[in-house]
Amino acid sequence: MKSSILLLLLIFSFNVSFSQQKTIVEKHDTFNKKINIGNEKLKSFIPKDYEAIAQKKGDLNLDRTEDCIMVLRKVTEETTSNMNEGKPDKRIVLLLLGQKDGSYKLAYKNQNAAYCIDCGGVFGDPFSGISIKNGYFSIEHKIAGGHHWEQIITFKFxxxxNNWFLYKDHFINYILNTSNDPNADALIADVDKLKTVKDFGEISFQNFNIYSKKGY
Incomplete structure (x- = not known):
């Protein structure tokens, strides 16, 4: 009898865990689709055989003019990227500064600032977006599934x-919360690592390398 109850509890726990994971994964799957760049002046920065998967506008260099960050991917990356063999199809992150005439000027580009499509292992694409605020910008990643983690990398102007430098690198790994409290969060932080300039020194955006443990 006890063994039957234990088995039922294990099945219930697995189903709840799977349901929570599935919900988060479904939300994450909405990221990283091709987006439509309406501005022809921005389209000119997209090379042949690439497409944009993210675009964010804001003031990057504190001149009160709207700037833009775009993240580009190879159109073939779903079939050609192979992180397992150390051959990822790297994505291009562009920092584009707005000009008074409405055009844009390329400040810097980096192919090592956003993870590739298969850098999340069996759970797929970890890239989740970009944010900009008053001279700061962040490149955000997250994975939800049997393994939950997020990483937010922030640069400061x-x-x-006249450049952007790594300001902080925040990595959090989550585990399922075993609390019986119905109002408790489904996930809790297991690892929470925050690195700042005092840890990694001065690293410019163009020299940052997310594929390197050092970050450059």
Whole structure:
């Protein structure tokens, strides 16, 4: 009798866990689709055989002019990227500065600032978006499934050097919450690592490398 009850509890726990994971995965699957770039001046920065999967506008260099960040991918990446063999189809992150005439000027590009489509292992594409606020911008990643984690990498504009430098790198790994409290969060942090300039030193955006453990 006890063994039957234990088995039922294990099945129930698995179903709840799977349901929670499935819900988060379905939300995550909405990311990283091809987006329509309506601005012809922005389209000119997309090379042949690439397409945009993210676009965010804001003030990157504190000049009160709207700038733009775009993330580009190879159109074939779903079939040609192979992180397992160390051959990822790398994505291009562009920092584009808005000009007074409405055009844009490329400040920097980096092919090592956003993870590839299969860098999340069996759970797929970890890239989840970009945010910009007052000279700061963040590149965000997350994975939800049997393994839950997120990483937010933030850069800050240095007016004196006219460049963006790594400001912080925040990585959180989550595990399922075993609490019986019905109001408790489904996931809790298991690992929470926040690195700042004092940990990694001065790293410019163009020299940042997410594929390197050092970050450059």
């Amino acid at each position: 240095n007016k004196a050097k």
